[in-house]
Amino acid sequence: MNNQQVLLRKRPVGRPTADDFEIVDSPMPAVADGGVLRRTIYLSLDPYMRGRMSDGPSYATPVALGQPMVGHTVSQVLDSRNPAFKPGDFVAGYDGWQEYGLSNGVGLRVLDRSAAPISTAVGTLGMPGMTAYVGLLDIGQPKPDETVVVSAASGAVGSVVGQIARIKGCRAVGVAGSAAKCDYVINELGFDACVNYKEQDFLSQLRAACPQGVDIYFENVGGAVFAAVLKLLNVNARIPLCGMIADYNATDTPPGPGLRPLLVKRALIKGFIVFDHNDRAAAFLRDCTTWLREGKLKYREDIVDGLDRAPAALLKLFDGENFGKLLVRVSPDPTR
Amino acid sequence: MNNQQVLLRKRPVGRPTADDFEIVDSPMPAVADGGVLRRTIYLSLDPYMRGRMSDGPSYATPVALGQPMVGHTVSQVLDSRNPAFKPGDFVAGYDGWQEYGLSNGVGLRVLDRSAAPISTAVGTLGMPGMTAYVGLLDIGQPKPDETVVVSAASGAVGSVVGQIARIKGCRAVGVAGSAAKCDYVINELGFDACVNYKEQDFLSQLRAACPQGVDIYFENVGGAVFAAVLKLLNVNARIPLCGMIADYNATDTPPGPGLRPLLVKRALIKGFIVFDHNDRAAAFLRDCTTWLREGKLKYREDIVDGLDRAPAALLKLFDGENFGKLLVRVSPDPTR
Numbered sequence: 001m002n003n004q005q006v007l008l009r010k011r012p013v014g015r016p017t018a019d020d021f022e023i024v025d026s027p028m029p030a031v032a033d034g035g036v037l038r039r040t041i042y043l044s045l046d047p048y049m050r051g052r053m054s055d056g057p058s059y060a061t062p063v064a065l066g067q068p069m070v071g072h073t074v075s076q077v078l079d080s081r082n083p084a085f086k087p088g089d090f091v092a093g094y095d096g097w098q099e100y101g102l103s104n105g106v107g108l109r110v111l112d113r114s115a116a117p118i119s120t121a122v123g124t125l126g127m128p129g130m131t132a133y134v135g136l137l138d139i140g141q142p143k144p145d146e147t148v149v150v151s152a153a154s155g156a157v158g159s160v161v162g163q164i165a166r167i168k169g170c171r172a173v174g175v176a177g178s179a180a181k182c183d184y185v186i187n188e189l190g191f192d193a194c195v196n197y198k199e200q201d202f203l204s205q206l207r208a209a210c211p212q213g214v215d216i217y218f219e220n221v222g223g224a225v226f227a228a229v230l231k232l233l234n235v236n237a238r239i240p241l242c243g244m245i246a247d248y249n250a251t252d253t254p255p256g257p258g259l260r261p262l263l264v265k266r267a268l269i270k271g272f273i274v275f276d277h278n279d280r281a282a283a284f285l286r287d288c289t290t291w292l293r294e295g296k297l298k299y300r301e302d303i304v305d306g307l308d309r310a311p312a313a314l315l316k317l318f319d320g321e322n323f324g325k326l327l328v329r330v331s332p333d334p335t336r
Numbered sequence: 337m338n339n340q341q342v343l344l345r346k347r348p349v350g351r352p353t354a355d356d357f358e359i360v361d362s363p364m365p366a367v368a369d370g371g372v373l374r375r376t377i378y379l380s381l382d383p384y385m386r387g388r389m390s391d392g393p394s395y396a397t398p399v400a401l402g403q404p405m406v407g408h409t410v411s412q413v414l415d416s417r418n419p420a421f422k423p424g425d426f427v428a429g430y431d432g433w434q435e436y437g438l439s440n441g442v443g444l445r446v447l448d449r450s451a452a453p454i455s456t457a458v459g460t461l462g463m464p465g466m467t468a469y470v471g472l473l474d475i476g477q478p479k480p481d482e483t484v485v486v487s488a489a490s491g492a493v494g495s496v497v498g499q500i501a502r503i504k505g506c507r508a509v510g511v512a513g514s515a516a517k518c519d520y521v522i523n524e525l526g527f528d529a530c531v532n533y534k535e536q537d538f539l540s541q542l543r544a545a546c547p548q549g550v551d552i553y554f555e556n557v558g559g560a561v562f563a564a565v566l567k568l569l570n571v572n573a574r575i576p577l578c579g580m581i582a583d584y585n586a587t588d589t590p591p592g593p594g595l596r597p598l599l600v601k602r603a604l605i606k607g608f609i610v611f612d613h614n615d616r617a618a619a620f621l622r623d624c625t626t627w628l629r630e631g632k633l634k635y636r637e638d639i640v641d642g643l644d645r646a647p648a649a650l651l652k653l654f655d656g657e658n659f660g661k662l663l664v665r666v667s668p669d670p671t672r
Binding site: 057058059222226235241242243244254255256257258259260262263264265266267268269270271272273276 | 393394395558562571577578579580590591592593594595596598599600601602603604605606607608609612
């Protein structure tokens with residue numbers, strides 16, 4: 001039995017291509033004392049992965065050439081010589097782009113499949129959901145009746161941002177890249193409005209969707225959307241800066257918008273990285289699990305089957321072609 | 337006797353010219369019950385005045401066409417029918433670009449000429465000093481041994497920022513526009529380093545001046561200096577955004593630097609306007625008066641004589657030609 005892996009073969013310049021990856025069959029790792037072997041069911045694909053492919057300055061070490069790409073995973077324990085895990089357990093971990101993961105179990109979280117579908121452990125109840133929770137609540141500090149705008153609104157993070165904004169009594173306005181996504185954001189997720197940034201009159205549509213201006217802008221994309229929102233900021237607006245996916249494949253640092261509106265509006269921008277906020281993990285899991293069970297947090301998954309299709313699937317993220325949380329199903333999900 | 341005034345004649349497009357102003361002799365105002373008449377000694381010239389000349393969106397009402405330009409002033413009371421003021425008192429106010437001011441006294445602050453030179457009431461102990469104090473301490477939150485960079489370091493705000501940074505145990509690094517200014521910033525004001533942004537190798541000089549990176553960047557100028565500092569930010573850096581003088585005469589909103597470093601470094605930018613922070617006025621005056629008397633806060637004044645020269649003097653600010661706090665001496669200072 002082999003362990004299929006996707007390795008980083010070279011560092012992309014600009015947009016990644018299939019050629020930057022290599023799919024190999026490695027030997028199955030052997031389980032020693034204390035070890036936990038598991039089979040990957042879901043691999044989460046997330047925008048931060050583009051950063052790990054480069055060796056430029058970032059907040060985390062890049063993936064070494066010839067090593068498997070990193071990534072959050074949902075797996076099932078196959079073999080365990082560790083009393084904290086037993087075969088059959090479902091666990092959330094960070095096993096990366098491979099069929100099988102082996103470790104001493106540190107950092108693995110055992111999932112209660114009766115509490116929520118296991119795939120949510122890398123979505124609404126995982127890193128993307130916690131990113132939304134921390135960024136919106138701790139940095140954005142929403143107050144009832146404020147207007148919250150979020151870009152990439154149908155995605156794994158944005159969808160949670162808008163729904164928590166609604167839970168907190170705010171007006172939630174999404175920005176997304178197609179009419180179908182906007183329709184989903186309004187009619188399924190319950191946002192108050194959603195604007196397609198590809199429309200010619202995007203700015204005037206966004207202005208119409210925010211008649212009271214913008215108090216919080218949860219920034220996932222950068223680029224032209226950011227520039228438009230800057231024109232609509234209210235005094236003391238807050239901008240949790242979560243991602244700038246529009247810039248991730250750039251070979252130069254693209255210029256940003258002029259920041260004078262921040263001065264005039266006394267606005268705040270704060271970049272944040274979810275793993276700095278682990279002290280909020282318990283509160284996040286408690287609140288979001290509750291909201292999910294109450295039907296207040298909905299989600300949509302965009303599932304690609306087969307680890308060998310992960311490279312092509314990752315590119316969908318940068319083109320905005322995914323619709324919902326992007327997952328690779330590496331092996332069948334026995335709970336579905 | 338007449339009251340010489342400088343009126344705003346038209347709204348500049350781009351860089352102001354002398355033609356945008358009109359110097360007139362108006363009748364002396366008559367003092368009624370409760371009134372306080374004073375003669376302007378010093379008129380403070382500050383970058384925010386460019387904003388008041390335009391009617392675009394800003395945080396304050398623009399000066400109406402045909403009305404005197406606004407501005408902070410130090411004056412002496414000539415006539416008073418208000419028990420809170422007596423002839424001969426020195427007062428700080430907001431009388432604007434005119435020889436004589438008349439009001440019911442609201443907002444006037446009587447100055448103790450034995451505590452500090454009266455001109456400091458519109459400089460180190462006035463709005464510019466309080467801008468430095470609030471921006472650095474409340475937004476920047478400096479900790480000992482951190483590195484604080486401030487642009488326009490020899491100016492009214494920047495000079496105070498760096499000296500307070502030193503008082504708080506930080507490394508203070510200035511950015512200024514000439515070798516003479518950098519020399520002054522280091523040798524007179526006691527900054528640890530100062531870099532001339534007009535030098536070809538500005539970025540490498542700034543990097544050398546900040547061997548531990550940048551924890552706080554007090555932003556007065558925008559433009560290329562901001563872009564350079566972004567490359568040197570430490571994790572959790574703070575950027576109090578006080579002004580962007582490099583952009584004030586622009587007719588379009590100039591683009592800014594790409595903001596990805598903010599994300600990677602989890603940095604904060606916060607725009608602020610000093611008049612939102614009046615609750616800090618007492619602490620500011622207490623601390624800065626003490627530091628001034630102890631010789632820890634030095635300052636330099638760039639004094640232009642004659643109200644009729646105020647329009648030309650204001651333009652010096654945008655060209656970086658002033659050296660120190662820019663003042664117009666409208667009438668002789670009897671305390672010097």
